[in-house]
Each structure stands twice: as structure tokens, then as C-alpha cells.
Amino acid sequence: MYRYDHYDQxxxxxxVAQFRDQVARWKAGELSDDELRPLRLQNGLYIQRHAPMFRIAVPYGMLASRQLRCLAELGRKYDRGYGHFTTRHNMQFNWPKIEDVPEMLAELAKVEMHAIQTSGNCIRxxxxxxxxxxxxxxxxxxxxLCEILRQWSTFHPEFAFLPRKFKIAVNGAREDRALTWFHDIGLHILKxxxxxxxxxxxxxGGLGRTPIRGEIVREFLPWQDILTYCEAILRVYNRYGRRDNAYKARIKILVQALGVVEFARQVEEEWAYLKGGPATITQAEYDRVTAFFGAPAYATLPTIDETFVAQQADSVPFARWVERNVRPHRIPGYASVTLSLKKPGIAPGDITSDQMDIAAELADAYSFGELRVTHEQNLVLADxxxxxxxxxxxxxxxxxFATPNIGLLTDMIVCPGGDFCDLANARSIPVANAVQARFDDLDYLWDIGDIELNFSGCMNSCGHHHVGNIGILGVDKGNEEWYQITLGGEQGNDARLGKVIGPSFAAADVPDVIEKIVRFYIAQRFDDERFIDTFRRLGADPFKVAVYGDKARLKAAA
Amino acid sequence: MTKIIKNRQAVADDYTLLKLAEGEVAETVALPAGAVLVPLAVWVARKTELLARGTPVGVWLDAGEGPEAIDADLAQLPVIGVNFPKFVDGRGYSTARLLRERYGYQGEIRAIGDVLQDQLFLMARCGFDAFALRADKSIEKALGAFETFKAPYQAAVDQTQPLFRRRAA
Structure with a gap:
């Protein structure tokens, strides 16, 4: 993976020095709370329900074992011995003190990590x-190219105070695993x-309170031009994006207001001035950065290892784990393993400091000392x-780490919700745990098969509920926690938004509702048909009847 | 006389900043004597009159006003102000870069409004060379902000080559 040179370091x-000085000036009364706010946010520091929340970047998900050990140590020293992985390759700590954050940043810097632009109205x-x-x-x-984009976006002088936050995702495979259709900029690598x-x-694109699928602004852009083209997009957004209303300030609102044709015209007009300029990526820079991502020293192995085959035949639990948590690899004899952070009863995405140390050891012992953080809030040992x-x-x-549930119902994406987050309308973790408890029978869970259940504690949609096959959204009704259910969302190449099926439910009813939906699917599915395919075939109406009974039937008939 | 930061030093401000108060209009507002920095609307309405005074005149652009509005006049303007109504409103950064990089403006670009120490580094990178720091802030302390990062990644006005081209050299 990428290593810093003296410039990066x-x-x-x-x-670190800058933020240390900012916090000192704030304590001395030279910086007001309002003046500090965007500065601390651009270092990932929120003031939350119980304490500050501190968000650390894991750029494009790559994590070295020594970095994970540093996170473990930070968790022990400054938090309560655990951390939380988010849906955007970040780790969050929920209990540090503001005064400690400069020191935490200094410790992170020693292992080439930071919290730069993990929040705030800037490029994330x-x-x-x-x-x-x-x-x-x-x-x-x-x-x-992600690393080149990271460097370009880090302290970009023109785009530190955008109308709103700005998220970029890049996918280099045929199947989209980066949710590119729901980012401010989504990039598909093409050949x-x-x-x-x-x-x-x-x-x-974006989720949040106005979920919108992104639109294609350019069908093919040579890779060398990506920085200048992003500058053109961001300049149009910085100048003309709305700043009068935070809820209408994302670039998706500007694209919708102008129409994608006019938006693209403005971007191309801007780009005409920037194209070919000094920010055009050189082959030398591409080669320099690419060298860090070369293949590790793979052993020469048979495509299929016979012992491994026999072990699966001998142990059903092992075979199950392999089926759900292990993926084929492009190198013969290798596989990629997902370490599940979705053990039922644990807050999804949470990991203790001791577990971080163990995961780091596993990475050293089995996977060249590297891990990846997934947007589904799990860890991957890739090699x-x-x-x-x-x-x-x-x-x-x-x-x-070995719950064999990757891609199954209990492998949910869940935001921290009302237990931790100031924005949340409702708690998500206890309700998610209640749903997991309802589906604790592994045979049943396996029988249900592939299904994505995503859960957000509020409209900001950090839990990606809009793109869950089943989505759960916490809403506030007269100071009570209620939960709205959506069906039919999907990530991937055919990414689309789910639709609300009807009135919301009390927390205690959510497991029943999910069970009704799942039971109806099982009764209706053909052979190996996945949940989402059954849903596409039947449409939402029969699912509504399964949940709401005759009321929905009458409404569907009307 | 108030001070501003210019070329990384605290200097006396020669210009009087004209703002339209409630009820004042560009056509009739009284012009202060001496060097003056006027709102775009005043410049558009009274360009001839302002130039005939024989004293320096600059124009300041508000956050929603772009350099396109004065591109034909740039040669006549020794100073262009760019207003930050709130320091979190980042439109002025694009305005300054466009003035320098697209329109080739060589005069002074002065940040006015909610201008604070922690934004000076970024502003300087975008082509600002003068800063009317908010009155309640210490100019002397703010002068240190220009050294925050020694070798940033991007190409901008102060450093026209991105780090990756300098690294390679």
C-alpha cells in the first residue's frame, strides 16, 4: 500500500501542529466556538450526545496492521476500548476529550494516518x-488513482468551504462495489x-433526505484529466451551489436544478480552461503511485488446495464460513476473507481494541500485513x-470475527443512531440487535439467503437505508421513536432507491415486520431466487399486504 | 488608520471601504474622499465619475459576484476586494483564482469581510495578497498563518506546479 515520503509526512x-494551535487558541478564548467548528470538523471532530466524536480516515479502505494497532491503542488510551467503522472507510471514536485530540492526531501521524477532511463542507x-x-x-x-485523488483533495485551497460536504467514490471492477451512483462524484474506470x-x-448522486441517483456527465474521460475535470465540477459547484439552505446545498440539488445537460455544459466550459494544465496527471506520477500497490509476494500454489477442500467436507461450520465469508481470488490458491463485525448482539461495525490487535495479528500472519475496511462495516483480509x-x-x-453471515440478513449496515449521534431521530443499534436476535437461527438465516438490510437513525441516511433491499429509517413522531420501512433498494450496477411501504412502526414491532416480509418472500420465491429478485417480480403491493393486511389490499385495489 | 496584511506584512490601509447602507443606492451614495474601494453596483453606475476623481479606486465583489462582471475594467483597477460575508462561504476562493489564472489580473486582491487567521493560508494560495483581517483579531498573530504548510499538493496561484511534478524533478 501507499507509503508516505517526506512531503506527505x-x-x-x-x-497536527495547526490543530494543536487552533485548540489552544480556542481554550484561550481567541477562537469562538463558531470559528472553531469548521476547523475541528475538518479534523473529524464533532461535539456529540455524550462527548466529542472523532472520525479518522482510512483512505480508500486500506489499513496496515501497524495502523490498526495504533487505532487499538488510541481506543484504549483515549476511549473506552473500542471503535466503530463507518460506511465510508472511517473509524469513529465516541468518547475522546477535545483536549486529547491533538495528541491523538500526533500518534496517528506516526503511522501515516490522519483525520483530515473526514467531516465538514469539503472533499471527504x-x-x-x-x-x-x-x-x-x-x-x-x-x-x-484514489491515492492521487486523496493528495489532490487534501487541503485543496479552493474547495475547503464548499456549500456542503462532497464525497467521491471510485470503482475499478465490472461490478460496482463502491456505491458510485450515490456519491457527489462517482467514477467508473473503463478501458x-x-x-x-x-x-x-x-x-x-446521494442519499440523505433527498436521495437521488447520480447522472452521467461524461461517458469517457481520459484518466490523466481526472484532477482538472474534478476541479471544473467543483468550481461550478463552489460558485453556484446553494448556500441559503443546508438541506438544498449538495451538488445533487444543483444538478437537478440546472438539468444534467446544462450542468455538464457548464462543467465542460470550465474544463476547457483547465484541460491540459499542470494538474494533468503524468505517467511518471501514475507509475510512482502504482508501484506501491504492486502484487505482494504470492506463493505459487495449485488453483484448488486439496486440504482445504477436505477440511470443508469435514466441518460444516467451516464450510459455511467459507461459503459466506470467503471469496475467490484472481491468484491461484488464494482467497479473500471478510472478518464479520456483525456478530449478533454487538453494535454493527463496532470492534474492541483487543479485537483490533487480533485482526492486526491475523493480517500479519495470513495476509501480508494489510486489511481493508468495507463500506458494509466489515474488515477484509484480501490475500x-x-x-x-x-x-x-x-x-x-x-x-x-467468524460469524458466517456476510451478505445475509444479520450483516446489516447500521449507523450509530440515537445512542451516540446528535442528529439521530431514533436509536438504531438496539433495534438492529432485536432484528438480529429474531433471526438468530443460522439455518433459517441461511435459507433466506442474500439480502441487504440497511438501517439509518435519521434522514441523513448514514446507514444507507435507501439502497437496502429492506431499509429501516428512524423517524421522530411527537418525540417518540418510530421506524419507517422501505423495500426494493439495491446497490451495485443496477443501484436503485427503495420505496416506503406505508406507515411507520414502533421499535418493538420492527422484528415482527421484518419477519413478515421475509416469510412472505420465502413463501413466494422460486428455487434459488434472491429476495430482491422476488421483490422485482412481484412488486411492492403483495409485500404491503403481507405487512399491513387488508388495509393495504384495499388500498392496492383502489 | 486601520491596518491590513499586504505581502505578509502589516501595513496602513490607504483605502476607504464603501458599503451601501440600508436605503442608500449606488447612483446617489456619497463617495468618500481619497482612495476608495466601492461595491460593484457603484462602479457600474458611476465608473466615469470615479475615474475622473484622479484618486485610486478599486471595486469589491460580493460572494455572489464573479470576475466576469469587471473583466473589461481590470486594467483600470489597482485593487479588487473579494468579500467573505461569512468565513465559511468559500465562493471568494474561486473568484480570486479566476482573477489571477483566467483574467491575468496582476493588481492587489484583497480579502474583506469575515477574514480570519485560519483561512489566510488557503486564501494566499488562491491569489489573495492582501487581507483586511476582521477588526477584533490580532494581525501580528495572523501573520504566522502563511507558513502553515510548506509544500502543499496542488497547483494553485502561489505554486503553479503540483507536488507530483516537483517531486519528479
Missing amino acids: ALVDER NVTTDQFAGVAADEILDPRP TDDGLVGFRVIVG VEQRQLFALWQEAKAAG
Whole structure:
């Protein structure tokens, strides 16, 4: 993975000094709370329900074992011995003191980490596919271009005070695993028949209170031009995006207001001045960065390891874990493993400091010392030998990482919700745990099969409920927590938004409602038909009847 | 006389900033004597009159006003002000870059309004060379802000080559 040179290191060190000074001036009364707010947010520091919340970037999800050990230590020293992985390759701590954050940043800087632009109205952490570099369906490894984008966006002088936050996702494979249709800019790496590499540029997607699928602004942009083109997009947004209403300030609102044709025209007009300028990426820079992402020293192994096959035949639990949590690898004899952070009863995405240390050890022992953080809030060991999987499984199981539920109902995406977050309308963790408890029978869970359940505690949609096959949204009705259910959302190439099925429910009813939906699906499905495919075939109405009974039937008939 | 930061030093401000108060209109507002920095509307309405005074005159652009509005007049303007109504309103950064990089403006670009120490580094990168710091803030302390980062990544007005081109060299 990428390693800092003295330039990169100086920038994060200078950032620590800058923030240390800002906090000192704030304590001395030289900076007001309002003046500090955007400065601390651009270092990932929120003031939350119980304490500050501190969000650390894991750029495009790549994490070295020594970095994870540093996070473990920060959790012990400054928090309560655990952290939380978000849906955008970040780690959050919920209990640090503001005064400690400069020191935490200094410790992070020692392992080439930072919290730069993890919040605030600026360009956020660039995200990508957790299987970048190892996926069989990959067109081009997106990580070098993600790193180039990271450097370009870090302290960008023109775009530090945008109308609203700005998120970029890059996908380099045939299957979209980075939710690119729902980012401010989504980039698909493409290769033409002539071998030219570039991007399809999608702008104006997003979830939040106004969920919108992004629109294609350019079908093919040569890779060398991506920085100048992003500057053109951001300049149009910075100048003309709305600033009078925070709820209408994202670029998606500007794209919708202008129409994508006019928006694209303005971007191209701006780009005409920037195209070919000094920010055009050089082959030398691309090669320099790409060298950091070269293949590790893979062993030469048979495509299928016989011991591994026998071990699966001998142990049903191991075979189940392999089926759900292990993916094929492009290198013979290797596999990619997802460590589940969705053990029922634990807040999804939470990980203790001790577990972080163990995950770091597993990475060192089995996967070249590297991990990836997924937007589904799990960890990935990308390069594991098949012949080592059984040993890894046993260690992962002991550490609570081996719940064989990847892609199943209990592998939910869940935001921290009202237990921690100031914005939330409702708690998400206890309700998610109640749903997990309802589906605690592994055979039943397996029988249900692939299904994505996403849960947000408020309209800001950090839990991606809009794109869950089943989405749960916490809403506030007269100071009470209620939960609205959506069906039919989907991520991937055919990404789309779910639709609300009807009136919301009390927390205690949510497991029943999910069960009704699932039971109806099981009764209706053909053979191996996935939930989302049954839903597409039948439409929402029969599911509404399954949930609401005759009331929905009458309404559907009307 | 109030002070501003110019070329990284605290200097006396030669210009009087004219703002239209409630009820005042560009056509009739009284012009202060001496060097003056006027709102765009006053410049548009009274350009000839302002130039005939023989004293320096500059124009300040509000956050929603772009350099397109004065592109034909740039040669006549020794100073262009760019207003930050709130320091979190970042439109002025684009205005300054456009003035320098697209319109080739060589005169003074002065940040006015809610101008604070922690934004000076970014503003300087975008082409501002003068800063009317908010009156309640210490100019002397703010002067240190220009050294916050020694070698930033991007190409901008102060450093026209991105780090990746300098790294390679």
C-alpha cells in the first residue's frame, strides 16, 4: 500500500501542529466556538450526545496492521476500548476529550494516518471497492488513482468551504462495489477497445433526505484529466451551489436544478480552461503511485488446495464460513476473507481494541500485513492462502470475527443512531440487535439467503437505508421513536432507491415486520431466487399486504 | 488608520471601504474622499465619475459576484476586494483564482469581510495578497498563518506546479 515520503509526512505533521494551535487558541478564548467548528470538523471532530466524536480516515479502505494497532491503542488510551467503522472507510471514536485530540492526531501521524477532511463542507475521504487489486472482475486497480485523488483533495485551497460536504467514490471492477451512483462524484474506470483507460463520470448522486441517483456527465474521460475535470465540477459547484439552505446545498440539488445537460455544459466550459494544465496527471506520477500497490509476494500454489477442500467436507461450520465469508481470488490458491463485525448482539461495525490487535495479528500472519475496511462495516483480509483458511477461521472464531453471515440478513449496515449521534431521530443499534436476535437461527438465516438490510437513525441516511433491499429509517413522531420501512433498494450496477411501504412502526414491532416480509418472500420465491429478485417480480403491493393486511389490499385495489 | 496584511506584512490601509447602507443606492451614495474601494453596483453606475476623481479606486465583489462582471475594467483597477460575508462561504476562493489564472489580473486582491487567521493560508494560495483581517483579531498573530504548510499538493496561484511534478524533478 501507499507509503508516505517526506512531503506527505510533513503535511500531516504540519496539520497536527495547526490543530494543536487552533485548540489552544480556542481554550484561550481567541477562537469562538463558531470559528472553531469548521476547523475541528475538518479534523473529524464533532461535539456529540455524550462527548466529542472523532472520525479518522482510512483512505480508500486500506489499513496496515501497524495502523490498526495504533487505532487499538488510541481506543484504549483515549476511549473506552473500542471503535466503530463507518460506511465510508472511517473509524469513529465516541468518547475522546477535545483536549486529547491533538495528541491523538500526533500518534496517528506516526503511522501515516490522519483525520483530515473526514467531516465538514469539503472533499471527504475517497472510497472504493474493498476487493480492489484482487477481484477477478477488475478492469484496473482503482487504488493508485484514489491515492492521487486523496493528495489532490487534501487541503485543496479552493474547495475547503464548499456549500456542503462532497464525497467521491471510485470503482475499478465490472461490478460496482463502491456505491458510485450515490456519491457527489462517482467514477467508473473503463478501458476502451483500443486499450485507453479513463472514467465514466457520474455527478449528483446521494442519499440523505433527498436521495437521488447520480447522472452521467461524461461517458469517457481520459484518466490523466481526472484532477482538472474534478476541479471544473467543483468550481461550478463552489460558485453556484446553494448556500441559503443546508438541506438544498449538495451538488445533487444543483444538478437537478440546472438539468444534467446544462450542468455538464457548464462543467465542460470550465474544463476547457483547465484541460491540459499542470494538474494533468503524468505517467511518471501514475507509475510512482502504482508501484506501491504492486502484487505482494504470492506463493505459487495449485488453483484448488486439496486440504482445504477436505477440511470443508469435514466441518460444516467451516464450510459455511467459507461459503459466506470467503471469496475467490484472481491468484491461484488464494482467497479473500471478510472478518464479520456483525456478530449478533454487538453494535454493527463496532470492534474492541483487543479485537483490533487480533485482526492486526491475523493480517500479519495470513495476509501480508494489510486489511481493508468495507463500506458494509466489515474488515477484509484480501490475500489469504487457501491452505491457511482453516487455521485463520479458528483464530477468527475465537476473536468473534467468524460469524458466517456476510451478505445475509444479520450483516446489516447500521449507523450509530440515537445512542451516540446528535442528529439521530431514533436509536438504531438496539433495534438492529432485536432484528438480529429474531433471526438468530443460522439455518433459517441461511435459507433466506442474500439480502441487504440497511438501517439509518435519521434522514441523513448514514446507514444507507435507501439502497437496502429492506431499509429501516428512524423517524421522530411527537418525540417518540418510530421506524419507517422501505423495500426494493439495491446497490451495485443496477443501484436503485427503495420505496416506503406505508406507515411507520414502533421499535418493538420492527422484528415482527421484518419477519413478515421475509416469510412472505420465502413463501413466494422460486428455487434459488434472491429476495430482491422476488421483490422485482412481484412488486411492492403483495409485500404491503403481507405487512399491513387488508388495509393495504384495499388500498392496492383502489 | 486601520491596518491590513499586504505581502505578509502589516501595513496602513490607504483605502476607504464603501458599503451601501440600508436605503442608500449606488447612483446617489456619497463617495468618500481619497482612495476608495466601492461595491460593484457603484462602479457600474458611476465608473466615469470615479475615474475622473484622479484618486485610486478599486471595486469589491460580493460572494455572489464573479470576475466576469469587471473583466473589461481590470486594467483600470489597482485593487479588487473579494468579500467573505461569512468565513465559511468559500465562493471568494474561486473568484480570486479566476482573477489571477483566467483574467491575468496582476493588481492587489484583497480579502474583506469575515477574514480570519485560519483561512489566510488557503486564501494566499488562491491569489489573495492582501487581507483586511476582521477588526477584533490580532494581525501580528495572523501573520504566522502563511507558513502553515510548506509544500502543499496542488497547483494553485502561489505554486503553479503540483507536488507530483516537483517531486519528479
